[in-house]
Amino acid sequence: MRWAISPVRTDGFAVTKRILVCGAGGFIGSHLVKRLKAEGAWVRGADLKLPRYEASDADDFIVGDLREQDVVRRVIDQRFDEVYQLAADMGGAGFVFTGAHDADIMHNSAMINLNVLDTARHQGCGRIFYSSSACIYPQENQQDPDNPNCVEASAYPAHPDSEYGWEKLFSERLYLTYGRNHGMQVRVARYHNIFGELGSWSDGREKAPAAMCRKIAQCPDGGTIDVWGDGQQTRSFLHVSECLEGTLRLMRSDFTGPVNIGSEEMVTIDGLIDRVAAIAGKRINKNHIPGPTGVRGRNSDNRLIKEKLGWAPTAALNDGLERTYAWIRSQVEKGRADAS
Numbered sequence: 001m002r003w004a005i006s007p008v009r010t011d012g013f014a015v016t017k018r019i020l021v022c023g024a025g026g027f028i029g030s031h032l033v034k035r036l037k038a039e040g041a042w043v044r045g046a047d048l049k050l051p052r053y054e055a056s057d058a059d060d061f062i063v064g065d066l067r068e069q070d071v072v073r074r075v076i077d078q079r080f081d082e083v084y085q086l087a088a089d090m091g092g093a094g095f096v097f098t099g100a101h102d103a104d105i106m107h108n109s110a111m112i113n114l115n116v117l118d119t120a121r122h123q124g125c126g127r128i129f130y131s132s133s134a135c136i137y138p139q140e141n142q143q144d145p146d147n148p149n150c151v152e153a154s155a156y157p158a159h160p161d162s163e164y165g166w167e168k169l170f171s172e173r174l175y176l177t178y179g180r181n182h183g184m185q186v187r188v189a190r191y192h193n194i195f196g197e198l199g200s201w202s203d204g205r206e207k208a209p210a211a212m213c214r215k216i217a218q219c220p221d222g223g224t225i226d227v228w229g230d231g232q233q234t235r236s237f238l239h240v241s242e243c244l245e246g247t248l249r250l251m252r253s254d255f256t257g258p259v260n261i262g263s264e265e266m267v268t269i270d271g272l273i274d275r276v277a278a279i280a281g282k283r284i285n286k287n288h289i290p291g292p293t294g295v296r297g298r299n300s301d302n303r304l305i306k307e308k309l310g311w312a313p314t315a316a317l318n319d320g321l322e323r324t325y326a327w328i329r330s331q332v333e334k335g336r337a338d339a340s
């Protein structure tokens, strides 16, 4: 499916910045399109699917499989000023850590990156952004829940705890080689647990904040929810609005990265639940059960982003949780109303 408004005047001059967002049907990609449109850019989105919860703000949206070279040639049929490559086969712990999707994760995401990057090079695209992940960091450095080490330089010797992390590391290196060998303006960020409205919350790909918001929204006051692991594993979570701020600042800076884009406000998973329960105004009991949990501790280290961009996220976790819980509760209520 496709609709288009030409970004080029009949006299051939571009009227505005032309931007491509790959993965524009996904969570971060759909927010990014909205933000770029608000800035006045002409935006093309590309994805396997349209956004699930709201119509895309893109001027032009190509629904297609970016593993296919002919699709990518259609998507990148011109020089874009900026390309944001967010498309990936990914999900939360229930998707990434079971092992059942490992081959798909590695094959699909690597194919997308190989195709998109090379085609962007041949079209002479101005800048290309790649969304890597905190999942690239070595598992040995994340065993102490109170003191994980996720400084950018600690990525090597590499030992990610998932194939998802290995593919991200490979693709980081791929982008960096195109920067070195082909003179491309490449930017690489390592996102740390991005959450917010319009994200997966019930399709098996949801991450911890969305899963906890859903469980608590569905749970009666005084009820019990299941929690994977002992709840003492630590993480930090960044609301999508600050993720976009960091992404755009990095893209328009002269720093290549890789650099962390994440929050330094670390919480335990039990602590996350307590916060959401307080926002919901409910007493919630926790039933800890075996399940995929990933590393014991993870937190963003923001020294490099502060040094290079003079900026780092500052919003409190609770601000983002309040917005996300309100949105997921509305989705749960809508589901109940539709079912009755």
Ligand code: NAD
Pocket (backbone or CB within 6 Å): 022, 023, 024, 025, 026, 027, 028, 029, 046, 047, 048, 049, 064, 065, 066, 067, 085, 086, 087, 088, 089, 090, 091, 108, 112, 131, 132, 133, 134, 190, 191, 192, 193, 194, 195, 200, 207
């Ligand atoms: P998402 O799953 O919502 O978005 C990814 C999009 O890629 C989806 O809409 C999906 O349909 C699309 N896609 C997958 N395979 C495709 C294909 N073959 N062709 C075309 N499109 C395809 O994920 P997100 O949370 O928005 O994440 C965006 C990017 O950021 C991903 O690369 C992800 O790995 C990375 N990242 C996200 C987080 C996070 O916490 N959300 C953390 C670290 C890194």
